Amino acid sequence: MNGKECKFCPTIIGWLKTQKGKWTAVEANPIKRMGSDPLPRGKYYTTFGELFDANDVPNGVDVYRSHWGDCPGAEKARKN
Numbered sequence: 001m002n003g004k005e006c007k008f009c010p011t012i013i014g015w016l017k018t019q020k021g022k023w024t025a026v027e028a029n030p031i032k033r034m035g036s037d038p039l040p041r042g043k044y045y046t047t048f049g050e051l052f053d054a055n056d057v058p059n060g061v062d063v064y065r066s067h068w069g070d071c072p073g074a075e076k077a078r079k080n
């Protein structure tokens with residue numbers, strides 16, 4: 001995924017279309033869950049825009065962590 005620095009913090013983010021057809025900001029580098037350890041808290045999207053909670057992410061699948069959970073600019077971004 002092509003990343004660009006977030007307007008509000010130094011994280012490199014990209015945009016992904018959710019299954020509801022809305023674009024959402026995610027961390028540009030995908031991660032994979034391996035074994036039964038959950039990923040860091042948050043929401044994750046597959047490349048197809050399928051949404052999973054950290055505890056429910058399937059093993060071995062590339063997922064992108066939703067960025068708005070811990071971005072200091074999330075409030076502002078929502079209002080725009």
Ligand SMILES: [Zn+2]
Nearest residue numbers: 006008009071
């Ligand atoms: Zn940010």
